[in-house]
Amino acid sequence: MTSFEDLPIRDDLRGLTPYGAPQQPVRVAINVNENPHQVPEVVARRIIEAIARELPGLNRYPDREFTALREQLSVYLGHDISPEQVWAANGSNEIMQQLLQVFGGPGRSVLSFTPSYSMYPLLTQGVGSTWVPVPRADDFTLTAELVTEAIEREQPDITIICSPNNPTGTATDLSVIAAAYEATDGILIVDEAYAEFLPDGEETALSLLPGRERLVVSRTMSKAFAFAGARVGYFAADPAVVDAVRLVRLPYHLSAITQAAATAALECSQIMLQQVDAIREQRDRLVRELPALGFTPWESGANFVLFGGVDDPAGTFSRLLERDILVRDVGIPNTLRVTAGTRAETTTFLDALAEITNAGK
Numbered sequence: 370m371t372s373f374e375d376l377p378i379r380d381d382l383r384g385l386t387p388y389g390a391p392q393q394p395v396r397v398a399i400n401v402n403e404n405p406h407q408v409p410e411v412v413a414r415r416i417i418e419a420i421a422r423e424l425p426g427l428n429r430y431p432d433r434e435f436t437a438l439r440e441q442l443s444v445y446l447g448h449d450i451s452p453e454q455v456w457a458a459n460g461s462n463e464i465m466q467q468l469l470q471v472f473g474g475p476g477r478s479v480l481s482f483t484p485s486y487s488m489y490p491l492l493t494q495g496v497g498s499t500w501v502p503v504p505r506a507d508d509f510t511l512t513a514e515l516v517t518e519a520i521e522r523e524q525p526d527i528t529i530i531c532s533p534n535n536p537t538g539t540a541t542d543l544s545v546i547a548a549a550y551e552a553t554d555g556i557l558i559v560d561e562a563y564a565e566f567l568p569d570g571e572e573t574a575l576s577l578l579p580g581r582e583r584l585v586v587s588r589t590m591s592k593a594f595a596f597a598g599a600r601v602g603y604f605a606a607d608p609a610v611v612d613a614v615r616l617v618r619l620p621y622h623l624s625a626i627t628q629a630a631a632t633a634a635l636e637c638s639q640i641m642l643q644q645v646d647a648i649r650e651q652r653d654r655l656v657r658e659l660p661a662l663g664f665t666p667w668e669s670g671a672n673f674v675l676f677g678g679v680d681d682p683a684g685t686f687s688r689l690l691e692r693d694i695l696v697r698d699v700g701i702p703n704t705l706r707v708t709a710g711t712r713a714e715t716t717t718f719l720d721a722l723a724e725i726t727n728a729g730k
């Protein structure tokens with residue numbers, strides 16, 4: 370059988386493994402930080418109507434500038450962000466890829482603070498840039514000193530700060546993000562895929578945008594918005610960044626159906642976001658209840674919790690899977706990551722974990 374390694378692929382891609390969070394049907398899927406609540410029926414109906422309006426016109430290419438969607442995104446983001454400052458793509462993964470294509474590329478470097486989102490090194494490789502991982506502090510936090518020292522030493526073309534950070538849940542202070550911006554001449558991307566789950570009153574990096582033309586704040590509709598299947602990510606930045614990204618985007622990259630669905634969903638953003646509080650409650654419950662089972666969760670500003678004290682992550686992962694519960698082993702020794710599910714799913718998970726732990730004693 371031919372393997373892709375037998376093909377004349379790029380030398381720098383040899384030996385790499387594709388992104389591959391296990392995808393399998395289980396009763397409790399709490400492994401990829403999805404929103405466990407379905408799209409509410411009233412919104413689903415609005416989306417169907419919006420898509421239906423587009424269908425006869427599918428013989429034509431869609432609006433390349435997705436004007437209506439950008440307008441809705443700017444309304445949703447607030448912070449005086451105009452539609453000219455907003456850009457969207459098929460998931461924030463594609464947003465990252467476009468940003469790396471235009472600001473990275475061969476001979477350039479991408480720095481991030483690890484452990485962090487596993488796609489950053491792969492996206493970096495994909496554009497032929499050098500990946501520069503800088504370890505976070507032992508408790509996974511970042512300080513102005515740590516980021517400034519690393520950026521001044523490494524002089525990266527692109528710096529990515531994921532906040533709240535996947536897979537640790539750690540939120541980064543805006544003062545640290547401002548310090549990172551000061552330290553670099555390159556682009557600073559703040560990946561805020563999980564921003565809507567931050568504790569009340571915590572500001573997002575959107576408030577730092579005025580006067581910082583090399584700052585990009587990336588967001589997604591996949592998590593809080595319960596829209597992972599639709600594939601819609603976006604960023605806010607100076608209009609010049611949006612202009613630059615037009616150089617690399619594929620023509621008509623957002624289908625008319627995606628644009629219609631996302632615009633309709635954003636028109637109902639309050640309904641779409643109504644489960645965020647319930648999810649935060651389950652996240653806080655995980656952090657509260659895991660210690661009683663002998664585990665050490667980290668504080669999380671996202672919709673998932675990383676917990677330590679797992680003697681055998683692979684074994685615990687399998688025993689949970691035997692019970693039809695899928696969590697994530699992100700490869701950090703003695704830890705597992707679990708997404709906050711519905712109240713019932715979280716109960717099922719905690720009960721199963723207690724059972725497994727007691728059986729091991």
Ligand code: PMP
Nearest residue numbers: 460461462486535562589591602
């Ligand atoms: N950034 C982070 C930090 C993520 O965790 C994820 C998804 N797991 C993404 C970006 C990409 O999400 P999407 O492409 O669905 O927007």
